[in-house]
Amino acid sequence: AQQDVPPYAAMLNAPQREAVLTTDGPVLMLAGAGTGKTAALTARLAHLVAMRLAWPSEILCVTFTNKAAREMRERVGRHIGDAVEGMPWLGTFHSIGAKMLRRHAELVGLQSNYTIIDTDDQLRLLKQMIRDKDIDEKRWPPRQLAGLIDRWKNRGLNPPDLGEVENESYANGLGQEMYTAYQDRLKALNACDFGDLLLHMLNILRREPEVLKQYQKRFKYILVDEYQDTNQVQYLWLRLLAQERKNICVVGDDDQSIYSWRGAEVANILKFEKDFPGAKVVKLEQNYRSTKPILAAASGLIDANSQRLGKELWTEQEGGDKLRVIGVWDAPEEARRVGEEIERLEREGASLDEIAILVRAQYQTREFEDRFIQIGLNYRIIGGFRFYERAEIRDALAYLRVIAQPQDDLAFERIYNQPKRGLGAKTLEKMHQHARATGLPLAAASLQLADSDELPKRAANTIGGLMRQFLHWRELSEQMSPAELLRTVMDENGYNEMLEKEKSADSAGRQENISELARAMEEYPTLGDFLEHVSLVMENDRANEGEKVTIMTMHAAKGLEFDNVFLPGWEEGVFPSQRAIDEGGLASLEEERRLAYVAITRAKRKCTILHAANRRIYGQWTSSIPSRFVDDLPDEHYDAETTMSGGASLWRANWSESDDPFAHVSAARPDKSSARGPGWQRALATGYETKQPRIAESRRSAASFAAKPRSDVAVG
């Protein structure tokens, strides 16, 4: 209505407008989910440029993800047009840090064309160093050191800054020495890791007053989204840069602080007013995203936390569906149920792009992927690999592929030295040469080579041993179910042991992924069936057009919104995670509850929570109880349903349809062995035998069938 309001501020409410128009001095916007913090921050950016308070290149604007940066750029572009092109300092902390560091690399002993190494490179480097130092790498694995170094960098600590405790935390007092050596190695390689992008720049800003002054002058305005999840090094960075002009606007929500495990400190937002005295504090209480029941449920839930500032949220939106909390029998039923609900939403006209499934742990995605492939529902996985693309899954599949088809050279090449067996590039080259010369598949050629004297004895023995193992596994594949086979192989090949010893942050998750793979295989009578299924899943990846359901972790969903949100796996041990429960501390459980709050508040219209009565965790069937977070929801804002009563008939009905594991077994299965070439025939002569894939007779044995708890229901 007001004519003097610029378009980018037109839709904003009074406090939002205040945050936009208060351009001088520090501003803190501390407000709950969906209250328009990001919207206000975006408008502020547009305002600064439109009013010529700063050139686009004079604004530093930090978002949490690259996606958020793109969206902000797009939205601002709508208001200020091409001016948005010249906005180099809009991005994540890491992208901005990398850009700055290019300009000043020489100040930390790098050249401006330095490379940024990824985790794999990092681990390889650390491993070398650990070996050189004669440290027992089984006791002190590279991943552990990588994690420590990362943590130190997040805290802004250089090697000399490490105290006694940090130093002792690796290899009985070698922390500092290894950290120093690692930084030196990186320098020699003209490289830096992710943590360095921030730490190097912090060092420069601290040590080079000229450079600091230059940036303090350049950045007339600083804007930061999701401030509650900044870590120490990011915080120190911002404080230095903003110290001169103090035109810094940060927005965040203490209830959405979910990255403390990566060094984020919610205290940063709580002490903003101390760091920047006289800060204007803007509170937003009107939520524009969600319906009343969703908002009330989320507010009721987060109320159970003791460590919070406490905020009231309200919405003008009338009506809206209550949340649904659905209890199902097991994980496959959970995926089936979500699939059905999504199909119903589609019939009602919903766009798949407006539907999200938010999980606590990556391994949960597999069940949904398989189900959606089966019913032909398009989906995308954001942040993290699709299940079958993860490194450990690809490794496991490669073993299975070599067992099923010894001529699968690519698979063999992937795992001949994984876990590490001390076979190097030279050995591989020899194997390739021999394979080319004889026309044999790589595996068979390697076996021959192992018997010859062309390889050093140690390598020959190792390869010979590995090939004998493959023969043994091929025999087992005749006797065992595919899932049992996988478990045996991963035990016998040393892979499980490798993961166990890693003790890294994600090694438990990777073990869990492998267990999940075994679980997936239980539905397939033969290895061939399963591998075929996997190829189809992988293929589906490439068909990339059209609307899609989004599957992602709750962590990755921060700041996003969807009309319809599904939250599966709300069971004790899944969510809250077993780790949070075991730690037992208030802090970790309250962080899990904040995550639940983030998850529910992603929903604009409908939110469906699911929990299963049985789930396989670490290969074991466990009966699970609904998450304590379900109890936290105010009764009047959700409807509970369960499919458990009458579960038997329901289950049986579904079983006879699409989940019959035997339905996959086609009588007219082509015999793949006939496609083998003459090279293979020769391989036979070396004793590396081929066997027919097992066919329909290998229906799951009665025994393994009865081991499944749901068969009880079917009978009962």
Ligand code: ATP
């Ligand atoms: P989160 O804490 O989840 O990051 P947020 O506070 O950043 O949430 P936004 O994403 O900015 O919230 O806004 C939530 C929704 O409300 C968006 O769809 C946005 O377009 C809309 N919105 C924001 N402000 C207003 C307003 N004043 N009037 C109408 N709609 C608004």
Ligand code: MG
């Ligand atoms: Mg936001």
